[in-house]
Amino acid sequence: MMDAERELTASVMTAAADIDAALWNACASGGKEQPGNPFLDHAFFLALEASGSARAETGWLPQHLVLQDATGTAIGIMPLYLKSHSQGEYVFDYGWADAFERAGGDYYPKLQCSVPFTPVTAPKLMVRDPSDLTAKSGLLAAAESLCARHHASSVHATFIPEAEQALAADRGWLERIDRQFHWHNDGFSSYEDFLAALASRKRKALKKERRAALEEGIKIDWLTGGDITEAHWDAFFDFYMDTGSRKWGRPYLNRAFFSLLGEAMADRVLLIMARDGDDYVGGALNLIGDDTLYGRYWGCSRHVPFLHFEVCYYQAVDFAIEHGLGTVEAGAQGEHKLARGYVPVTTRSAHFIAHPGLRRAIADYLEGERDYMDREHEVLGTMTPFRKPD
Numbered sequence: 001m002m003d004a005e006r007e008l009t010a011s012v013m014t015a016a017a018d019i020d021a022a023l024w025n026a027c028a029s030g031g032k033e034q035p036g037n038p039f040l041d042h043a044f045f046l047a048l049e050a051s052g053s054a055r056a057e058t059g060w061l062p063q064h065l066v067l068q069d070a071t072g073t074a075i076g077i078m079p080l081y082l083k084s085h086s087q088g089e090y091v092f093d094y095g096w097a098d099a100f101e102r103a104g105g106d107y108y109p110k111l112q113c114s115v116p117f118t119p120v121t122a123p124k125l126m127v128r129d130p131s132d133l134t135a136k137s138g139l140l141a142a143a144e145s146l147c148a149r150h151h152a153s154s155v156h157a158t159f160i161p162e163a164e165q166a167l168a169a170d171r172g173w174l175e176r177i178d179r180q181f182h183w184h185n186d187g188f189s190s191y192e193d194f195l196a197a198l199a200s201r202k203r204k205a206l207k208k209e210r211r212a213a214l215e216e217g218i219k220i221d222w223l224t225g226g227d228i229t230e231a232h233w234d235a236f237f238d239f240y241m242d243t244g245s246r247k248w249g250r251p252y253l254n255r256a257f258f259s260l261l262g263e264a265m266a267d268r269v270l271l272i273m274a275r276d277g278d279d280y281v282g283g284a285l286n287l288i289g290d291d292t293l294y295g296r297y298w299g300c301s302r303h304v305p306f307l308h309f310e311v312c313y314y315q316a317v318d319f320a321i322e323h324g325l326g327t328v329e330a331g332a333q334g335e336h337k338l339a340r341g342y343v344p345v346t347t348r349s350a351h352f353i354a355h356p357g358l359r360r361a362i363a364d365y366l367e368g369e370r371d372y373m374d375r376e377h378e379v380l381g382t383m384t385p386f387r388k389p390d
Contacts, residue, residue, distance in 0.1 A: 010142035036290035043264035090119035168350035181342035202385035213310035239299025
């Protein structure tokens with residue numbers, strides 16, 4: 001791959017462990033020592049792969065691209081996996097796969113540019129110099145070449161910033177949008193200050209839910225850093241397995257992942273745990289970014305009314321306000337978050353489809369889908385619980 005001034009080459013690395021952590025983090029952070037988004041940290045990918053959660057045997061074969069300039073200096077990284085299924089992605093293409101295979105094509109393998117099992121928007125064209133559009137385009141070109149080498153049907157870059165989606169679109173990748181619900185800190189000094197911004201009826205409903213969640217004597221613990229022990233991970237993993245087994249059939253992460261995460265990134269982990277006496281009855285895993293709290297997994301061992309909302313949403317808002325964080329991202333989907341102060345936010349992905357016929361069909365589908373999503377976004381924006389101006 002060449003431009004008028006530089007020759008760029010890309011290498012494929014089959015494990016995050018084969019890439020220097022300082023190099024990875026410098027690319028993921030735009031030249032700094034640590035990414036502001038914890039999911040981009042080399043340690044997070046290492047925990048996923050070293051634990052066996054994301055590996056060839058689970059359908060996630062690492063194919064990370066490392067981009068070098070003419071001097072051999074690494075200037076960019078794209079986290080990339082060769083996949084034999086579409087699980088754990090949160091941008092659903094099962095219909096595309098079914099249609100292509102019924103027409104006689106092979107949709108799998110495909111290439112997936114993402115943080116496995118993580119629906120969090122973050123740069124995936126990770127370069128030391130964030131303004132280096134040539135390097136970012138070079139990573140996209142390298143992914144296209146790798147797609148041909150593997151005889152894969154497609155490359156999918158999911159939960160990417162708008163600028164990366166636009167850059168991919170310039171190369172002919174298809175644009176897709178979806179929605180999440182995020183809470184934004186409008187300079188609130190306390191949770192009560194946040195409640196004061198809500199319409200009276202909504203404010204009363206939230207207060208009622210919080211009282212109901214804690215009226216059985218439930219206490220809430222915030223655990224981070226050295227306060228998190230293996231016993232805490234044991235309890236949380238039981239909650240995670242219960243929820244995952246009911247929702248997905250087979251949870252994506254194994255017990256080893258959480259220990260590795262705790263060892264490497266404890267200061268960026270927040271466990272919000274609900275306790276009845278000495279026993280934990282529910283909990284949620286969060287990761288702490290520079291300006292965002294990211295909610296990930298939740299589970300419980302017994303039903304307590306509104307405990308899910310308390311642990312996952314209200315406590316997250318409490319923590320964000322107390323620690324001066326600007327945003328809470330509480331995971332994928334969930335229009336029930338709207339009534340609790342979380343507002344609709346557009347998420348984006350880009351898709352390189354190798355087969356011309358399949359590409360045309362998907363392009364037509366996405367055009368209609370984008371129109372629908374835009375209209376729905378406008379409607380949802382009128383349904384927030386905040387007080388309306390006079």
